[in-house]
Amino acid sequence: MKEINVAVTGGAGQISYSLLPRLISGETFGPDTKVNLRLVEIPQVVDKLEGTIMELVDCGFDQTGSMLATADIKEGVDGADWVLLVGSIPRGIVIDGKKIEERSDLLKINGGIFTDQGSAIGSLANKEAKILVVGNPANTNALIGKKHANNDSQQWFAMTALDANRAKAQLALKTGSDITSVSNMTIWGNHSPTMYPDPYNAKINGTSAAEVINDKKWIENEYLPLVQQRGKAVIDARGASSAASAANAAIDTVKAVENVTPENDSFSAAIASDGSYGVPEGLIFGYPLRTTAPGKVEIIQGLELNEFAQSKIQITTEELLSEKEAVSDLL
Numbered sequence: 013m014k015e016i017n018v019a020v021t022g023g024a025g026q027i028s029y030s031l032l033p034r035l036i037s038g039e040t041f042g043p044d045t046k047v048n049l050r051l052v053e054i055p056q057v058v059d060k061l062e063g064t065i066m067e068l069v070d071c072g073f074d075q076t077g078s079m080l081a082t083a084d085i086k087e088g089v090d091g092a093d094w095v096l097l098v099g100s101i102p103r104g105i106v107i108d109g110k111k112i113e114e115r116s117d118l119l120k121i122n123g124g125i126f127t128d129q130g131s132a133i134g135s136l137a138n139k140e141a142k143i144l145v146v147g148n149p150a151n152t153n154a155l156i157g158k159k160h161a162n163n164d165s166q167q168w169f170a171m172t173a174l175d176a177n178r179a180k181a182q183l184a185l186k187t188g189s190d191i192t193s194v195s196n197m198t199i200w201g202n203h204s205p206t207m208y209p210d211p212y213n214a215k216i217n218g219t220s221a222a223e224v225i226n227d228k229k230w231i232e233n234e235y236l237p238l239v240q241q242r243g244k245a246v247i248d249a250r251g252a253s254s255a256a257s258a259a260n261a262a263i264d265t266v267k268a269v270e271n272v273t274p275e276n277d278s279f280s281a282a283i284a285s286d287g288s289y290g291v292p293e294g295l296i297f298g299y300p301l302r303t304t305a306p307g308k309v310e311i312i313q314g315l316e317l318n319e320f321a322q323s324k325i326q327i328t329t330e331e332l333l334s335e336k337e338a339v340s341d342l343l
């Protein structure tokens with residue numbers, strides 16, 4: 013069997029509970045690859061990972077390799093081929109007597125985590141490592157991590173696949189279509205309520221979803237907010253943020269990067285802008301992507317963006333620029 017080293021931060025959190033079994037079951041990296049798992053947690057929680065590892069052993073998957081629990085990010089990412097950065101500090105937590113509510117405070121605290129994690133990844137993870145940031149604010153965390161990694165042979169992503177899956181599911185529900193008939197879904201910009209899920213370039217059985225639905229009012233006034241606010245709706249209904257669907261989206265992203273994208277389709281993730289579609293270079297921006305060979309990802313060019321799309325993309329770009337500004341001392 014081949015072997016792959018996968019590091020996951022936030023290994024004792026709720027997303028990881030759904031994510032880890034699927035990483036080592038053969039589903040994600042294939043039946044012929046053994047997965048060595050490195051689970052990273054904060055020191056207060058690291059002991060709990062022993063219980064997680066016991067359960068993973070008890071799953072009895074053929075593809076399970078070695079497993080390690082650590083509070084040392086350097087040990088965790090040493091030799092990693094994939095790093096899934098799931099751990100972060102949630103909004104509402106009390107630190108030094110202060111409740112962290114403001115997005116700017118959250119940006120700073122989590123940004124601080126990603127400086128150290130980024131530099132450990134840049135110097136110790138594999139040359140061609142892929143890094144997927146799930147922990148919020150994902151795009152700006154990835155911006156900070158990538159900067160501190162300072163290693164251009166590695167590829168950083170921030171996760172927008174959950175938004176893309178939500179956006180596809182709502183199109184399928186609206187039209188009574190099978191979800192497999194919905195393709196080419198792009199989440200442009202930030203993984204936040206300013207994201208732009210693109211129903212004009214998404215397709216249902218090969219035809220523009222917006223054309224199939226033929227209801228501009230629904231698309232612009234109902235569909236967009238539905239997708240943009242879906243995370244909050246799940247929290248309100250479940251009393252906790254999305255976990256199984258977030259883990260599923262992380263698996264989808266890894267698989268999308270590891271496997272050539274089917275012809276006439278694309279996938280969604282945020283990567284460093286190269287200036288495509290007029291987005292300032294370097295911002296970690298949600299784009300339509302295609303994998304041309306395992307691990308080789310490119311931005312799909314030439315999609316048409318109408319005035320509505322352009323105005324939405326402008327809003328999410330401005331938000332990302334202001335997040336960048338808020339963490340400028342970390343960059």
Ligand SMILES: NC(=O)c1ccc[n+]([C@@H]2O[C@H](COP(=O)([O-])OP(=O)(O)OC[C@H]3O[C@@H](n4cnc5c(N)ncnc54)[C@H](O)[C@@H]3O)[C@@H](O)[C@H]2O)c1
Nearest residue numbers: 021022024025026027053054099100146147148171174258
């Ligand atoms: N991008 C997306 O689509 C998406 C979707 C859902 C959730 N999220 C985000 O994913 C993150 C994790 O969500 P969750 O529900 O699993 O949260 P959780 O609170 O259940 O788990 C997070 C874990 O991260 C750990 N952690 C915190 N700082 C760490 C550090 N420096 N190193 C290692 N581990 C650390 C915590 O101890 C905790 O166990 C949150 O930021 C959440 O907002 C993103």
